[in-house]
Amino acid sequence: MTKLSVVQDTWVPLPEQEATIEERLNEILSSYQGRDDELIPIMQQVQQQFGYLPEPVIKQIARFLHLPDITIFGVATFYAQFKLVPTGRNIIRVCRGTACHVRGVARILQELENQLGVKPGETTADREYSLETVACFGACALSPIMVLDDKVHGKMTTQKVRSILDATGSSSELKDG
Amino acid sequence: MSTVIETIDEKRADTITVTINGKEVNIKKGVTVLEGALSAGIYIPTLCYDPDLTPYGACRLCVVEIDGMRGLVSSCTIPATEGMAVYTDTPRVNQSRCITMELIIANHHGDCLTCTKNQQCELLRIAQYLGMEQEHIDRLRKSTQVLPIDDSHPAFIRDPNKCILCGICVRACHEIASVDAIGLAFRGNSTKVTTAGDKPIIESICKSCGECIARCPTGALVPKYEKPPAKEVKTICPYCGVGCSLYLGVRDNTIVSVRGDPESSVNNGSLCVKGRWGYDFIAHPERLTTPLIRLDGVSRGAAHDGQVRDLFREATWDEALELVSKRLLEIKQTYGPDSLACLSSAKCTNEDNYVMQKFTRGVLGTNNIDHCARLCHASTIVGALAAFGQGAMSNSYDDLEKTNLFFVIGSNTTECHPIIGSIIKRRVRAGAAKLIVADPRSIELSEYATVDLHHQPGTDVALLNGLMQVIIRDGLEDKDFIQERTEGFEEMQRLVKEYTPEVVEETTGVPQSDIEAAAHLFGEADSACILYGMGITQHTTGTDNVKSVANLLMLTGNIGREGTGFSPLRGQNNVQGACDMGALPNVYPGYQKVDDPSVKAKFETAWGCELSDRPGLVATEVADAICRGDLKGLYVMGENPMLSEPYLEHTQRALEQIEFLVVQDIFLSETAWLADVVFPAAAFAEKDGTFTNTERRVQRIRQALQPPGEAKVDWQIISALAERMGKPFGFRSAADVMEEIASLTLIYGGIHLDRLEKGGLQWPCLDTSHPGTPFLHQGSFARGRGKLHAVDYTPPIESVSKNYPLVLTTGRLLEHWHTGTMSRRSRVLAELRPNGVAEMHPDDATKLGLLEHDLITLTSERGRLETTVHITEKSPPGVVFMPFHWREAPVNVLTNNALDPVAKIPEFKVSAINAVLAVLDRAAQDNAFLARLAENPVEALKEYELTTEERAAIATGDIRKVESWVGKLDERLKTWLILRLSQEKW
Ligand code: SF4
Ligand code: SF4
Numbered sequence A: 001m002t003k004l005s006v007v008q009d010t011w012v013p014l015p016e017q018e019a020t021i022e023e024r025l026n027e028i029l030s031s032y033q034g035r036d037d038e039l040i041p042i043m044q045q046v047q048q049q050f051g052y053l054p055e056p057v058i059k060q061i062a063r064f065l066h067l068p069d070i071t072i073f074g075v076a077t078f079y080a081q082f083k084l085v086p087t088g089r090n091i092i093r094v095c096r097g098t099a100c101h102v103r104g105v106a107r108i109l110q111e112l113e114n115q116l117g118v119k120p121g122e123t124t125a126d127r128e129y130s131l132e133t134v135a136c137f138g139a140c141a142l143s144p145i146m147v148l149d150d151k152v153h154g155k156m157t158t159q160k161v162r163s164i165l166d167a168t169g170s171s172s173e174l175k176d177g
Numbered sequence B: 001m002s003t004v005i006e007t008i009d010e011k012r013a014d015t016i017t018v019t020i021n022g023k024e025v026n027i028k029k030g031v032t033v034l035e036g037a038l039s040a041g042i043y044i045p046t047l048c049y050d051p052d053l054t055p056y057g058a059c060r061l062c063v064v065e066i067d068g069m070r071g072l073v074s075s076c077t078i079p080a081t082e083g084m085a086v087y088t089d090t091p092r093v094n095q096s097r098c099i100t101m102e103l104i105i106a107n108h109h110g111d112c113l114t115c116t117k118n119q120q121c122e123l124l125r126i127a128q129y130l131g132m133e134q135e136h137i138d139r140l141r142k143s144t145q146v147l148p149i150d151d152s153h154p155a156f157i158r159d160p161n162k163c164i165l166c167g168i169c170v171r172a173c174h175e176i177a178s179v180d181a182i183g184l185a186f187r188g189n190s191t192k193v194t195t196a197g198d199k200p201i202i203e204s205i206c207k208s209c210g211e212c213i214a215r216c217p218t219g220a221l222v223p224k225y226e227k228p229p230a231k232e233v234k235t236i237c238p239y240c241g242v243g244c245s246l247y248l249g250v251r252d253n254t255i256v257s258v259r260g261d262p263e264s265s266v267n268n269g270s271l272c273v274k275g276r277w278g279y280d281f282i283a284h285p286e287r288l289t290t291p292l293i294r295l296d297g298v299s300r301g302a303a304h305d306g307q308v309r310d311l312f313r314e315a316t317w318d319e320a321l322e323l324v325s326k327r328l329l330e331i332k333q334t335y336g337p338d339s340l341a342c343l344s345s346a347k348c349t350n351e352d353n354y355v356m357q358k359f360t361r362g363v364l365g366t367n368n369i370d371h372c373a374r375l376c377h378a379s380t381i382v383g384a385l386a387a388f389g390q391g392a393m394s395n396s397y398d399d400l401e402k403t404n405l406f407f408v409i410g411s412n413t414t415e416c417h418p419i420i421g422s423i424i425k426r427r428v429r430a431g432a433a434k435l436i437v438a439d440p441r442s443i444e445l446s447e448y449a450t451v452d453l454h455h456q457p458g459t460d461v462a463l464l465n466g467l468m469q470v471i472i473r474d475g476l477e478d479k480d481f482i483q484e485r486t487e488g489f490e491e492m493q494r495l496v497k498e499y500t501p502e503v504v505e506e507t508t509g510v511p512q513s514d515i516e517a518a519a520h521l522f523g524e525a526d527s528a529c530i531l532y533g534m535g536i537t538q539h540t541t542g543t544d545n546v547k548s549v550a551n552l553l554m555l556t557g558n559i560g561r562e563g564t565g566f567s568p569l570r571g572q573n574n575v576q577g578a579c580d581m582g583a584l585p586n587v588y589p590g591y592q593k594v595d596d597p598s599v600k601a602k603f604e605t606a607w608g609c610e611l612s613d614r615p616g617l618v619a620t621e622v623a624d625a626i627c628r629g630d631l632k633g634l635y636v637m638g639e640n641p642m643l644s645e646p647y648l649e650h651t652q653r654a655l656e657q658i659e660f661l662v663v664q665d666i667f668l669s670e671t672a673w674l675a676d677v678v679f680p681a682a683a684f685a686e687k688d689g690t691f692t693n694t695e696r697r698v699q700r701i702r703q704a705l706q707p708p709g710e711a712k713v714d715w716q717i718i719s720a721l722a723e724r725m726g727k728p729f730g731f732r733s734a735a736d737v738m739e740e741i742a743s744l745t746l747i748y749g750g751i752h753l754d755r756l757e758k759g760g761l762q763w764p765c766l767d768t769s770h771p772g773t774p775f776l777h778q779g780s781f782a783r784g785r786g787k788l789h790a791v792d793y794t795p796p797i798e799s800v801s802k803n804y805p806l807v808l809t810t811g812r813l814l815e816h817w818h819t820g821t822m823s824r825r826s827r828v829l830a831e832l833r834p835n836g837v838a839e840m841h842p843d844d845a846t847k848l849g850l851l852e853h854d855l856i857t858l859t860s861e862r863g864r865l866e867t868t869v870h871i872t873e874k875s876p877p878g879v880v881f882m883p884f885h886w887r888e889a890p891v892n893v894l895t896n897n898a899l900d901p902v903a904k905i906p907e908f909k910v911s912a913i914n915a916v917l918a919v920l921d922r923a924a925q926d927n928a929f930l931a932r933l934a935e936n937p938v939e940a941l942k943e944y945e946l947t948t949e950e951r952a953a954i955a956t957g958d959i960r961k962v963e964s965w966v967g968k969l970d971e972r973l974k975t976w977l978i979l980r981l982s983q984e985k986w
């Protein structure tokens, strides 16, 4: 019977998740007229609702404002405030500054990539973690450094990566998913 | 176009005087400083300027000094004014340019030596102009950060590393193509030109028109297969009826480049995907190079696997011509001249068509000549002749640039007439015109429509009557025009009264409010054009539909003046010309009736032979006539009825049993495979002559290449045959043929090849001093008063039934052309759209348990085929759409050959069909249980006596059990069945 649900998923044109996206979006759009100058406010409100700007949503906004998709994509990538990929509930930032580099932060990053199955700039499928890199945290004495949700973890080792992740969520499950 | 001779004074009023680098020059009023300088022959380097695009002012290379202005100014954005003093070449200017260039080059990665653009690279040219040294340039380059090259498109490469962000491509895509596939995205150093979502271009909405490629000043956008040509030949695109003018770049008898003709009033330098990339079919190895004769004893219908030698042997021209001449004469003698027929070709030149009809009439002695216009616009000619007395498009592209309202009905303009589609999109987007779209499907133009109507296929008359009812009800008709220029109003008014919005909503499915809105928009517009295509014509009511269109135009006075008009968009490059040339069974060139004694006498004198006054057979009656035994010999020039006729099985049966079949073509088309003799013909780029586009513009085509092998120009083949048959024509050149056409055809009276060197002429062009006619029906109609017809709605011949619950409608795609003979042999076009699909609405797919890309079987009363399904909301529920380009899934196997009673055009647009998952269809052939399930969506099992065990198996979807009584099932069928059974109602 598992087959059945698989079939239904692709077969039904709008899976439930997408349907609710559309509903939520329509609700937002209903308070606008469809004028060009409403673009930024709409994008802001959408981002607030969804945490980022999902691709189908960009298309919908484009249609609503009679603007090409590329225009909205251009705006979304121009302003730092907009995100095109969802961010995770937890954000991990790894330092790529010189001091950290010298102390082997590359191995830490590699370990995180392995554990989470994502590259810097990406978010895990379950939206638990986003992985980012930064230039220098200005705490070089503690290098190599990784910051998890604003908590600084200094003198990192690959072993520590696993225990930190374990304490936050269940990283092993992530790997399978 | 204007014939007004401007006086010197007027000319002065149009120019201003400025001083450039100390020299006084006269330049046009209203231009920028840059344009003024360029027009005076003074070079100013530019990187972001393009004459066709709005100024951008981004590159800062065009800077100049102007007296009275502080600092350096970009000349591309500053309007030139009287008395201005401009300096384009001062040290300050050049220093600034050098700095700008250094910055640009620093961000421009790549190796100039290996760059394919290096010959035409603006960047290099300017660097040289400014005296920058190669070594210096190389030093400037950063070698870091290499962005990935986008190689996804079959025709061109995008290399962002060479992009200088001049924005020309982005503006071209927006302003010229009206597509907006690309734009600038990201910020600061990472800014780049990309698609929405930063995806490869092939996954974007790009239409492959190449407007961006043609303009990019650097090697960032380059065609994959282009070489610098040795010479360029100006000619006309061989695909659609828009008739774009272009230059073919030739080298070593091959086309190596193509560019739009910027001087052409038709396309202003633009081309669509076909016109830009679709030429390698000319050099395709399958081109016919010698005459072929069917091997003795090989039957017409003999199966083949593409091996020419299995069916044909090569022959000399002498032998092949002799054989054809002998057989045609024999048939004529035995069965009479009307046992022979010719199909002429809308792909061939006017000269080819003229000679073909002269041959048919003068040598064979019959009026049995027709061509594929029968399949596309026969109803236009009949309907418009009845309404106006003239069957052609009444207006010009120029009127489309001026109109306030476009009403597009039954035309997927952006796919089928792309350059006209761009005009519409551009003007609507700019707010310069409004748009009403009426189409059963959602088409690209629907997104631009002010009012978007989706009527049921075949209900056009009802819809148009509905609009007229509202217009008359609300007093929006043009009473003066009706009074002065038309007849039949009373009767028509009485009839359309019945078509109230309620009634029309019921028939067409269009909401009343939309009918009201469209009627008001149309009735209140200062000027309006109606553009239509096969959606109007390809019906058993095609003539009625056309008359209704004419009614609406005359009712509102939207014909015979600028910005208005009747625009049937003709499909083929020269379908207008083929009609004009009399490749029709009832008329000589210029629509002179064959049964008019004075006309007959005129042609008998001119051609020195006796002619028949019996109108001949139309193309769509040919198959029947063969089956009846009336038609014994058929000569087909450049047409492919074996894919293009409706109800193909019938066509095939006919062609297999005809006594003698000659096909003249550039490839062994599906029809040529059946022939007794095949003549190899020259392609458009291999001949001289003229094409007439949809706006009646007769344009010159020129020979760029030598035909392959022994292939010959069509009119020369026919002339050679005529000579064999004892009636030499004596034409020595295409110009000779045109002289004869002009002498016998009033509307072409002033057309001579040497007059067409600049831009062509629109007929009627009565004599050598006549400037041509941009729009028809000014002041009066050809028939005197325009006739308003009372046209009642009649439904299509076939309606959906239990066995055939879906409506099939056919059409075309942007990237391909008709039966694909040319476009599918063009690498780029074939790669862009390798195969066809049937489009179906998600609701129907759900009902049938279909998933995207399932192989499905379609059946109609007339045949069956298998194809892939594409599930999309573009098709309305209940309607399946299929293009007819694919011989692997020839949709005309299914289409209805029922004809319009007058125009004899078949009803391609409405056939009742059934659709079933292909594996199910096959399994159901010998399994009653599956057949039942396939047929009836919900309650099939009610009638079955099922045991409790069987019921349980079905209810739980236990496929193993089900298999135990229906036999082993295909995997896809299993998943289908599980779903299907879960929907079952007991
Ligand atoms: S090829 Fe045409 S549609 Fe595609 S990006 Fe270039 S201009 Fe736009
Ligand atoms: S790709 Fe070419 S045309 Fe487009 S911005 Fe870059 S350099 Fe200019």
Ligand code: SF4
Residues within 6 Å of the ligand: B237, B238, B239, B240, B241, B242, B243, B244, B267, B270, B271, B272, B273, B274, B275, B276, B417, B418, B419, B420
């Ligand atoms: S619009 Fe028609 S004539 Fe123009 S390039 Fe395209 S196919 Fe050719």
Ligand code: FES
Residues within 6 Å of the ligand: A095, A096, A097, A098, A099, A100, A101, A135, A136, A137, A138, A139, A140, A143, A144, A145
């Ligand atoms: S280099 Fe990592 S914190 Fe400074």
Ligand code: FES
Residues within 6 Å of the ligand: B045, B046, B047, B048, B049, B056, B057, B058, B059, B060, B061, B062, B063, B074, B075, B076, B077
């Ligand atoms: S051409 Fe004037 S700024 Fe680029």
